[in-house]
Amino acid sequence: MALNVLWLQSGGCGGCSMSLLCADTPDLPAQLHAGGIHLLWHPALALAGQHELVQLLNACLDGSQTLDVLCVEGALLRGPNGSGRFHRMAGTGLPMTEWVRRLSQRARYVMAVGSCAAWGGFSASAPNDTEACGLQFEDEHRGGLLGADFTAGSGLPVINVAGCPTHPGWVIDTWMMLADGSLNRDSLDSLGRPRFYTDQLVHHACTRNEYYEYKASAAQPSDLGCLMENLGCKGTQAHADCNIRLWNGQGSCVRAGYACISCTAPGFQDPGHAFHITPKLAGIPIGLPSDMPKAWFVALASLSKSATPRRVKVNSHSDHVVVPPMTRRKPPR
Amino acid sequence: MTRVILGPFNRVEGDLEVQLTVRDGRVHEAHVTAPMYRGFERMLLGHAPLDALTIVPRICGICSVSQTVAAAQALAQACQVQMPPNGQWATQLMLACENLADHLTHFYVFFMPDFTRAVYAHRPWVDEARRRFGALAGHPGAGGAHNRAALAVRARWFELVGTLGGKWPHTGAIMPGGSSRALTGSERVRLRMRMREMRAFLQDTLFGGALEDVAALDSLLALRAWCQQHPDSDLAFFMTLADDTALAELGRGPDHYLSHGAYPVDDGCLSWPRGVWHAASTQPEPLHALHITEDTRHAWYSDPPGGKALHPMDGHTLPDADKPGAYSWNKAPRLNGQVIQTGALARQLVAGHPLLHDVTRRHGGTVLARVLARLLEMARIVPLMEHGLDRIEPDAPFHRPHSLPQQAEGVGLIEAARGALGHWLRIDDAKLSHYQIIAPTSWNFSPRDAHGVPGALEAALVGAPMDEPTSSDAPADSVAVQHIVRSFDPCMVCTVH
Numbered sequence: 001m002a003l004n005v006l007w008l009q010s011g012g013c014g015g016c017s018m019s020l021l022c023a024d025t026p027d028l029p030a031q032l033h034a035g036g037i038h039l040l041w042h043p044a045l046a047l048a049g050q051h052e053l054v055q056l057l058n059a060c061l062d063g064s065q066t067l068d069v070l071c072v073e074g075a076l077l078r079g080p081n082g083s084g085r086f087h088r089m090a091g092t093g094l095p096m097t098e099w100v101r102r103l104s105q106r107a108r109y110v111m112a113v114g115s116c117a118a119w120g121g122f123s124a125s126a127p128n129d130t131e132a133c134g135l136q137f138e139d140e141h142r143g144g145l146l147g148a149d150f151t152a153g154s155g156l157p158v159i160n161v162a163g164c165p166t167h168p169g170w171v172i173d174t175w176m177m178l179a180d181g182s183l184n185r186d187s188l189d190s191l192g193r194p195r196f197y198t199d200q201l202v203h204h205a206c207t208r209n210e211y212y213e214y215k216a217s218a219a220q221p222s223d224l225g226c227l228m229e230n231l232g233c234k235g236t237q238a239h240a241d242c243n244i245r246l247w248n249g250q251g252s253c254v255r256a257g258y259a260c261i262s263c264t265a266p267g268f269q270d271p272g273h274a275f276h277i278t279p280k281l282a283g284i285p286i287g288l289p290s291d292m293p294k295a296w297f298v299a300l301a302s303l304s305k306s307a308t309p310r311r312v313k314v315n316s317h318s319d320h321v322v323v324p325p326m327t328r329r330k331p332p333r
Numbered sequence: 334m335t336r337v338i339l340g341p342f343n344r345v346e347g348d349l350e351v352q353l354t355v356r357d358g359r360v361h362e363a364h365v366t367a368p369m370y371r372g373f374e375r376m377l378l379g380h381a382p383l384d385a386l387t388i389v390p391r392i393c394g395i396c397s398v399s400q401t402v403a404a405a406q407a408l409a410q411a412c413q414v415q416m417p418p419n420g421q422w423a424t425q426l427m428l429a430c431e432n433l434a435d436h437l438t439h440f441y442v443f444f445m446p447d448f449t450r451a452v453y454a455h456r457p458w459v460d461e462a463r464r465r466f467g468a469l470a471g472h473p474g475a476g477g478a479h480n481r482a483a484l485a486v487r488a489r490w491f492e493l494v495g496t497l498g499g500k501w502p503h504t505g506a507i508m509p510g511g512s513s514r515a516l517t518g519s520e521r522v523r524l525r526m527r528m529r530e531m532r533a534f535l536q537d538t539l540f541g542g543a544l545e546d547v548a549a550l551d552s553l554l555a556l557r558a559w560c561q562q563h564p565d566s567d568l569a570f571f572m573t574l575a576d577d578t579a580l581a582e583l584g585r586g587p588d589h590y591l592s593h594g595a596y597p598v599d600d601g602c603l604s605w606p607r608g609v610w611h612a613a614s615t616q617p618e619p620l621h622a623l624h625i626t627e628d629t630r631h632a633w634y635s636d637p638p639g640g641k642a643l644h645p646m647d648g649h650t651l652p653d654a655d656k657p658g659a660y661s662w663n664k665a666p667r668l669n670g671q672v673i674q675t676g677a678l679a680r681q682l683v684a685g686h687p688l689l690h691d692v693t694r695r696h697g698g699t700v701l702a703r704v705l706a707r708l709l710e711m712a713r714i715v716p717l718m719e720h721g722l723d724r725i726e727p728d729a730p731f732h733r734p735h736s737l738p739q740q741a742e743g744v745g746l747i748e749a750a751r752g753a754l755g756h757w758l759r760i761d762d763a764k765l766s767h768y769q770i771i772a773p774t775s776w777n778f779s780p781r782d783a784h785g786v787p788g789a790l791e792a793a794l795v796g797a798p799m800d801e802p803t804s805s806d807a808p809a810d811s812v813a814v815q816h817i818v819r820s821f822d823p824c825m826v827c828t829v830h
Contacts, residue, residue, distance in 0.1 A: 009348070011371060013391050013393050013502075013826050014346050015391070015397060015503060017394065018502055021488070022487075023488060025485070025488070026485050027484075028469070028481070028488075029470075029477065039471070041343075041470060042470040044442060044443070045442065045471075046343055046344075046471040047446050047447075047450065047471050049341060049342055049815075050339055050341065050342070051810070077369070080654045083654075086370045086654070087368060087370070088368050089348065090340025090342065090349055090350035090366070091341050091350055092340075092341075122388065122391040126376065127372075127375060128372075164391065164503060165500075220732065221508055221512075221513035222730070246495075247500035248491045248494060248496075248500055248501050249489075249491075250496050251498070252499055253499045253500065254499075255499055256513060256514040257512075257513030257514045258506055258513050261505075274383065275384050275387040276381075276384075276387075320727065
């Protein structure tokens with residue numbers, strides 16, 4: 001039996017849907033079919049709309065249609081004053097929050113697609129007029145729309161496929177693991193995110209790692225150097241496999257020269273400092289790698305800075321390789 | 334007279350509701366409701382100016398690059414910096430990549446599947462429509478061969494932004510001083526191959542011939558001749574369906590068109606100029622951007638003192654969900670008090686393209702003209718991009734350093750796929766103190782203004798037939814309304830920023 005997936009959107013940009021359509025496959029519907037996924041309805045792909053959709057939702061509610069996975073993209077808008085009227089689902093008059101609450105009671109799994117649905121994300125940026133929150137979190141606090149104790153039919157809490165946007169692979173792998181029964185509570189981290197991508201750091205496989213090793217830092221956008229010391233990069237603390245599982249072919253944020261803003265983490269939208277600038281205390285970045293003793297970091301950094309090869313130092317302040325690695329040749333016999 | 338509420342619409346970006354009053358089986362009056370509020374303009378206030386580059390792409394998942402380019406342009410004006418040529422080309426390539434992808438997605442994934450609906454079950458072309466454009470979710474049959482292929486091509490196509498901008502959507506590589514990602518020589522040849530792949534798909538599947546020849550079609554007659562010579566192309570098939578369903582007569586919008594202008598070339602001139610086109614005139618007129626206003630009379634926002642429509646440098650966004658007489662989270666933008674259509678059709682009319690001039694002269698700005706304009710733009714964008722990629726000099730700088738002002742104003746007026754996009758910002762004490770955005774669909778799907786004048790879609794829907802058979806448990810419906818709504822390629826999430 002295929003896994004029936006229903007995908008609804010609320011307070012978000014639709015970017016996770018758009019990202020899904022960038023999946024690296026010659027035929028997305030065929031891949032989903034082969035992986036045991038049946039999209040009951042998706043806002044960008046389904047033919048049915050209007051009353052046909054409302055009929056489908058009602059069928060999910062009365063049990064005549066099995067609902068395996070309820071995917072929600074976008075934050076849940078509880079305002080104004082808790083009424084949910086900042087997003088009434090068109091044609092129904094009902095707040096989207098109410099549709100999601102009811103459908104969640106019927107679904108075997110509930111999945112937040114993207115950081116808005118997981119924690120509120122950018123949709124919950126201050127002043128948060130819309131009272132936006134995630135399905136089961138409001139920033140890092142448990143609760144959200146469905147409450148801290150919510151579990152779906154399967155017994156699992158909300159699965160938070162966080163990211164802004166989500167990588168298409170994160171969404172599809174989660175679905176396929178649900179379809180073959182291999183995703184369980186141990187597959188999720190303490191924030192409900194699938195560990196297959198959050199057990200990695202953005203730092204892993206970062207192409208700027210040699211610059212990081214020597215603290216050869218970029219001073220301005222387009223420099224090749226490490227983005228951590230000056231340009232706001234949180235890659236050493238950010239839980240995601242963005243430099244292992246690349247984006248749109250060959251890409252990632254840091255490979256394109258701008259900071260990782262740790263978009264899979266709750267509260268990333270309000271970091272308390274400018275996104276492009278690393279906040280420092282006495283010249284030392286505040287956000288150091290989370291599991292490294294600070295004194296060691298400082299000691300190693302000053303040591304490696306003084307040992308920086310000229311090649312690394314020069315290239316870190318250039319937008320292309322100026323000094324290539326040395327070619328050693330054996331002298332002819 | 335009966336009242337019908339249609340929604341939710343899908344295969345549009347975001348949520349949309351349309352309220353119709355119906356008389357004698359036709360739409361007598363339409364009210365277009367954007368049923369969601371998001372509040373980005375208020376989120377931006379108090380942020381460091383460059384934070385806008387991280388925040389505004391999140392307004393929209395389908396036009397995120399466009400939002401960033403508008404912000405970068407406004408910030409560049411505020412910082413008095415000019416991108417170096419490489420930065421300009423890289424930015425324009427990303428924008429063009431997104432715009433073309435949006436047109437492709439619109440045609441194959443959003444618009445054409447409507448021709449597979451049950452209401453058309455007895456048309457002679459419906460089996461072929463299902464084979465090419467069958468919907469990809471819900472009850473996927475074996476059909477949809479061409480929209481599946483288009484999705485695959487689209488995914489490869491976005492490797493352009495993957496390389497130049499790290500990812501799509503929500504790249505952060507576009508900045509006021511240029512691009513943060515220098516391109517190497519080997520990457521450039523690889524991206525050229527991505528352009529060849531898109532060219533091949535468009536030429537083989539969509540048009541049946543060379544892009545340059547499609548771009549040179551100068552009349553409806555020439556287009557019809559093309560379709561006869563290339564009968565298997567999706568363009569020819571679309572024209573067959575368009576004729577049979579009378580798309581040329583459907584959904585005529587207002588006769589005033591706005592384009593902010595797009596794609597600067599070597600001498601700094603725009604490939605497609607900025608301006609305003611009135612159907613009654615023979616020449617485009619210059620745009621006076623100071624004459625743009627937003628009216629909040631029928632929107633769920635507090636009216637400014639005196640209820641006056643304000644220029645976006647003076648306007649505010651203060652939500653009021655209980656406001657009497659309001660029915661949308663979209664404000665009503667006007668140019669010189671006039672209702673405007675914006676999008677590919679407006680761009681090509683202002684740019685003077687003879688095919689679109691001929692089509693609108695004969696039929697007005699209807700569903701047919703809006704869809705043809707997008708198809709034509711795809712044929713025109715790829716050659717522009719091939720030129721732009723060749724102009725990049727891998728050894729020259731991509732970014733120019735600059736300082737940030739304590740106090741300044743900036744305006745970014747650009748063209749997203751869906752039309753004119755404007756950002757108006759002010760910086761005080763080195764923080765954003767004012768930010769207003771008018772998105773393309775804000776124009777096209779505007780509610781009534783203080784004078785009761787309907788927005789562009791509201792006007793275009795009048796007269797549409799309620800043509801889908803109704804059963805006892807289903808309310809009146811209309812595939813004609815679906816065609817008209819989607820012919821604007823609405824982006825509701827931008828609209829309700």
